[in-house]
Amino acid sequence: MDDTTLPAGAEPVEAHEAAGLRSNAGDEKMEADRSSTSEPVRTQVRPSTPLTGHLRQLEAEAIYVLREVAAQFERPCLLFSGGKDSIVCAHLAHKAFTPGRIPFPLLHIDTGHNFPETLAFRDELVEELGVRLVVRSVQDSIDAGRVQEEPDGDPSRNRLQTVTLLDAVAELRIDAALGGARRDEEKARAKERFFSHRDGFGQWDPKNQRPELWNLFNGRKLSNEHFRVFPISNWTELDIWQYIAEQGIDLPSLYFAHEREIVNRDGILLAVGAYVIPRPGETVRCETVRFRTIGDMTCTGAFRSSASALTDIIEEVATARITERGDRADDRRSEAAMEDRKRLGYF
Amino acid sequence: MDLLRFSTAGSVDDGKSTLIGRLLYDSKAIFEDQMEAVEQASAARGDPSVDLALLTDGLRAEREQGITIDVAYRYTATPKRKFIIADTPGHIQYTRNMVTGASTADLAIILVDARKGVLTQSKRHSFIASLLQIPHVVVAVNKMDLVEYSETRYQEIVGDYRAFAAKLNMRNVVYIPISALHGDNIVSQSQNMPWYHGATLLHHLETVNIGAGRNNVDFRLPIQYVIRANSAVDLDFRGFAGQIVSGRIGVGEEVVALPAGIRSRVAGIHRGDESCDRAAAGDGVVITLEDEIDISRGDMLVRVRNLPHSSNQIDATLCWMSEEPMKIEWSVSNNFSGQWYWLQQSTRRVRASVQELNYRINVDTMHREEAPTLRLNEIGRGQIVTTEPLFFDSYQINRATGSFILIDPHTNNTVAAGMIRDRARRVSELVQKQEEREAPSLRASRSSNVVWEPVAVTRPMREELNGHGAAVLWFTGLSGSGKSTVAKALEQRLFALGVRTFSLDGDNVRHGLNSDLGFGPEARTENIRRVAEVARLALEHGNIVLCTFISPYAEDREAARALAPEGSFWELFVKCDVEICKERDPKGLYERAERGEIPNFTGVSAPYEEPVQPEMVLETDRHSADELAQRILEALARAGIVHGGNS
Numbered sequence: 001m002d003d004t005t006l007p008a009g010a011e012p013v014e015a016h017e018a019a020g021l022r023s024n025a026g027d028e029k030m031e032a033d034r035s036s037t038s039e040p041v042r043t044q045v046r047p048s049t050p051l052t053g054h055l056r057q058l059e060a061e062a063i064y065v066l067r068e069v070a071a072q073f074e075r076p077c078l079l080f081s082g083g084k085d086s087i088v089c090a091h092l093a094h095k096a097f098t099p100g101r102i103p104f105p106l107l108h109i110d111t112g113h114n115f116p117e118t119l120a121f122r123d124e125l126v127e128e129l130g131v132r133l134v135v136r137s138v139q140d141s142i143d144a145g146r147v148q149e150e151p152d153g154d155p156s157r158n159r160l161q162t163v164t165l166l167d168a169v170a171e172l173r174i175d176a177a178l179g180g181a182r183r184d185e186e187k188a189r190a191k192e193r194f195f196s197h198r199d200g201f202g203q204w205d206p207k208n209q210r211p212e213l214w215n216l217f218n219g220r221k222l223s224n225e226h227f228r229v230f231p232i233s234n235w236t237e238l239d240i241w242q243y244i245a246e247q248g249i250d251l252p253s254l255y256f257a258h259e260r261e262i263v264n265r266d267g268i269l270l271a272v273g274a275y276v277i278p279r280p281g282e283t284v285r286c287e288t289v290r291f292r293t294i295g296d297m298t299c300t301g302a303f304r305s306s307a308s309a310l311t312d313i314i315e316e317v318a319t320a321r322i323t324e325r326g327d328r329a330d331d332r333r334s335e336a337a338m339e340d341r342k343r344l345g346y347f
Numbered sequence: 348m349d350l351l352r353f354s355t356a357g358s359v360d361d362g363k364s365t366l367i368g369r370l371l372y373d374s375k376a377i378f379e380d381q382m383e384a385v386e387q388a389s390a391a392r393g394d395p396s397v398d399l400a401l402l403t404d405g406l407r408a409e410r411e412q413g414i415t416i417d418v419a420y421r422y423t424a425t426p427k428r429k430f431i432i433a434d435t436p437g438h439i440q441y442t443r444n445m446v447t448g449a450s451t452a453d454l455a456i457i458l459v460d461a462r463k464g465v466l467t468q469s470k471r472h473s474f475i476a477s478l479l480q481i482p483h484v485v486v487a488v489n490k491m492d493l494v495e496y497s498e499t500r501y502q503e504i505v506g507d508y509r510a511f512a513a514k515l516n517m518r519n520v521v522y523i524p525i526s527a528l529h530g531d532n533i534v535s536q537s538q539n540m541p542w543y544h545g546a547t548l549l550h551h552l553e554t555v556n557i558g559a560g561r562n563n564v565d566f567r568l569p570i571q572y573v574i575r576a577n578s579a580v581d582l583d584f585r586g587f588a589g590q591i592v593s594g595r596i597g598v599g600e601e602v603v604a605l606p607a608g609i610r611s612r613v614a615g616i617h618r619g620d621e622s623c624d625r626a627a628a629g630d631g632v633v634i635t636l637e638d639e640i641d642i643s644r645g646d647m648l649v650r651v652r653n654l655p656h657s658s659n660q661i662d663a664t665l666c667w668m669s670e671e672p673m674k675i676e677w678s679v680s681n682n683f684s685g686q687w688y689w690l691q692q693s694t695r696r697v698r699a700s701v702q703e704l705n706y707r708i709n710v711d712t713m714h715r716e717e718a719p720t721l722r723l724n725e726i727g728r729g730q731i732v733t734t735e736p737l738f739f740d741s742y743q744i745n746r747a748t749g750s751f752i753l754i755d756p757h758t759n760n761t762v763a764a765g766m767i768r769d770r771a772r773r774v775s776e777l778v779q780k781q782e783e784r785e786a787p788s789l790r791a792s793r794s795s796n797v798v799w800e801p802v803a804v805t806r807p808m809r810e811e812l813n814g815h816g817a818a819v820l821w822f823t824g825l826s827g828s829g830k831s832t833v834a835k836a837l838e839q840r841l842f843a844l845g846v847r848t849f850s851l852d853g854d855n856v857r858h859g860l861n862s863d864l865g866f867g868p869e870a871r872t873e874n875i876r877r878v879a880e881v882a883r884l885a886l887e888h889g890n891i892v893l894c895t896f897i898s899p900y901a902e903d904r905e906a907a908r909a910l911a912p913e914g915s916f917w918e919l920f921v922k923c924d925v926e927i928c929k930e931r932d933p934k935g936l937y938e939r940a941e942r943g944e945i946p947n948f949t950g951v952s953a954p955y956e957e958p959v960q961p962e963m964v965l966e967t968d969r970h971s972a973d974e975l976a977q978r979i980l981e982a983l984a985r986a987g988i989v990h991g992g993n994s
Contacts, residue, residue, distance in 0.1 A: 050621065054350035054429040056629075063631040064590045067571040071644050071694070095619035096631070099584050100576040183420045190419045209417065210761045211443055211668050213450040214750045215590075216691050220759040234431055236422045 062231035072219035076176040080106040082118035085180030105132035113296040268301035354448035356472040357458030366527035442724035454483040477515040566594030569693035586633035592747030595627035645695040667721035669762035676700040692751035742766035809889030816988035824921030827928035829967035836976035849890040879907035920961035
């Protein structure tokens with residue numbers, strides 16, 4: 001276990017500085033939560049200029065995959081986390097089927113530890129796209145005794161959502177779950193197929209994947225099996241941001257620089273809120289930060305940034321020297337953390 | 348910025364991981380935390396140096412065993428291009444993995460260790476690259492530092508490889524001496540090899556022509572999905588969604604839906620929320636038609652005058668990818684009760700049986716061997732019969748419509764990759780012919796029931812005997828621009844050098860071969876198509892072919908180009924102001940055209956589409972025919988097609 005390893009690039013924070021802020025941090029955090037449920041950043045819907053070059057090809061590839069899923073499966077869904085990658089996927093799904101409606105629902109596995117901004121944004125997007133939203137919550141799985149919460153102070157529910165997800169797949173008889181994972185994110189993902197097979201237990205067998213040739217996707221399976229499908233496999237973080245900028249896609253405000261209360265835990269800057277309560281010895285500081293990825297509040301690290309416009313973010317991403325998941329506590333648990341979670345049916 | 352997909356293949360210790368690590372590192376695609384993780388992992392294993400292979404070996408089993416199991420995809424970009432790298436292991440499961448990585452690649456890097464030379468494995472990798480028709484191949488002669496950057500050693504390896512590659516169908520091979528470890532000729536020109544004047548690896552990757560592998564001629568739209576909507580704007584919207592895999596299409600153009608064979612016109616083309624007038628290969632579109640036609644997934648929209656083959660019997664090269672050997676069903680009954688597979692081609696999935704295995708190809712020797720079946724990682728040629736007809740082109744001409752996979756109906760695994768050579772010639776041939784007679788609109792534009800006869804003497808063999816390369820020099824330009832004059836001057840020079848030439852002239856072919864054709868747009872296209880086919884035959888026989896045709900349509904010239912191997916078709920734009928052409932008017936044609944006596948006369952009453960990217964522009968109003976002929980000769984010498992020729 002190497003959770004305590006400092007991510008490269010993270011600056012150490014002086015532990016006792018600004019200790020005075022801590023006493024009333026508890027009261028302020030509720031305030032902060034409410035006030036930060038502010039409107040998502042709405043860029044004016046503008047007629048996007050026709051895409052060129054690599055983005056045009058990546059878009060065409062993703063749309064092709066989305067249409068293959070709609071055609072080859074009976075009950076697909078699009079896993080929606082509220083992060084930029086799943087927002088881009090929803091946008092691509094709209095483009096793939098317009099003027100028709102997206103022919104599958106969005107499925108949100110709600111850990112209960114979401115940023116409030118994420119949920120507000122989700123609801124607006126669903127209304128705008130006219131798509132059906134299905135929510136299954138980790139809390140229900142806990143209440144039903146399907147999973148047990150980690151015992152320590154600020155438990156991570158990241159691992160638990162696998163059970164909720166697989167239960168939802170079984171309950172809704174989902175045969176293909178589309179997701180916004182990208183191969184550049186992590187080295188186990190670099191070897192995953194567009195159409196990734198899951199056995200009857202939802203498990204991935206990385207050593208025994210089907211060869212994927214040309215753009216001929218084999219979605220055949222037994223009735224209790226399912227597929228995870230990744231339309232944006234070949235996109236990089238920079239591609240995502242360039243596409244968002246060129247297409248004028250709205251994003252939750254969390255992605256843009258804003259002031260927020262944070263604590264430094266194991267070198268990761270966590271946003272103080274209902275699910276992240278400062279521990280003794282931790283200092284709450286108000287800083288200008290933004291998020292590079294959005295997961296649970298308990299494991300998504302913020303970083304100090306003043307990038308408040310898309311052009312600033314693209315510049316920042318283009319020159320970044322650490323990976324975006326470098327700020328994710330969930331990936332830092334071991335060298336093969338992602339592979340192990342994926343084998344068990346993680347996203 | 349555009350996108351290049353390339354695959355890398357090399358044997359163990361060829362330095363493939365180091366090369367990829369170097370490319371990623373030098374283009375800043377490796378992040379600090381990734382590098383740190385690799386350093387830590389290397390240290391934990393007791394490696395004194397950082398093992399860059401750990402960057403690409405993502406699976407636990409791979410790291411534990413120190414081997415690469417599966418194709419890994421890596422991403423990097425320079426200001427000019429985005430790159431998708433399919434990193435394929437060269438030692439185990441090489442066929443399965445290389446074929447997978449190669450299937451989507453525009454370019455393959457084949458690594459050769461300068462100390463070891465061209466080994467069996469390099470040959471295997473090259474064979475697969477040629478089989479999958481990867482448009483570009485780079486032979487990277489690595490570890491030059493370990494042979495003291497010796498030019499002699501490099502030339503020796505290049506010579507060996509050339510001799511071997513002559514047996515393969517490789518389109519465009521470039522050789523680069525490198526040291527991945529020290530960065531020689533990767534990003535910047537090596538100081539250690541002043542004798543090498545070619546491009547560095549990265550420069551080549553950034554500038555190589557990506558369009559080369561694309562088929563821009565044959566419009567094919569396999570239907571993926573039918574979109575129906577009842578919006579306020581369009582009450583009864585019915586659109587056909589898919590990705591155009593080759594060719595191009597515009598609003599108003601006539602198309603035919605296969606298999607129904609019903610014609611209609613394109614009413615609208617949509618890309619997302621935008622409408623557009625035209626779309627081309629690679630675009631994901633939704634097309635609406637003027638008439639209501641029943642079309643569903645697996646059908647194909649094509650042009651009326653450019654049809655794919657249609658058959659339920661195909662002749663194909665198969666790469667077997669399953670532990671379970673190929674099952675051959677000698678007698679296919681009507682109900683397909685025997686051994687069968689799902690065959691997935693474009694958006695169609697039909698039942699299929701392998702009826703016959705003609706031979707297995709020994710990947711090491713390229714020899715054909717008799718074999719009872721194909722096993723894991725074996726390649727062979729077989730005859731396949733399907734329950735319903737497929738619409739296809741040969742893989743050679745169209746990678747998208749000429750490729751398929753076989754799926755085991757019991758395990759659902761993908762068990763084979765297939766490349767269609769042609770229609771099989773089998774029992775139901777006669778029945779097929781009758782169908783064609785009944786539906787003349789669907790008669791294939793190519794004589795599809797003729798198998799291309801393999802030649803005993805190949806073009807590379809003739810080129811070697813002749814002492815010069817073969818090429819098609821396509822002179823295009825207005826009537827009176829001076830095409831024939833320049834071509835004649837050039838042909839005399841070539842003849843004097845002992846070069847074998849073959850000339851095709853617009854006026855002359857219309858007296859014989861094409862005497863049945865007029866001058867309307869369709870007849871002009873057919874004129875050029877026939878001439879291009881003749882030029883190709885002459886090219887295959889080792890000639891430098893000089894073609895002088897007005898050839899006013901860019902699409903026709905592109906079609907002619909598509910018939911020739913990469914780099915051997917030169918479009919020479921004979922450029923001359925139309926007023927000067929009219930003044931010259933050697934045959935008095937402009938005068939007659941302007942009097943209205945000749946309809947469809949290019950430059951007067953019919954359009955001329957200027958070449959966008961010709962290999963050379965010959966301005967006959969500014970230079971003499973002799974000067975221009977000399978310039979072409981020098982360019983041919985620079986390209987290594989002819990030798991000598993300097994004045």
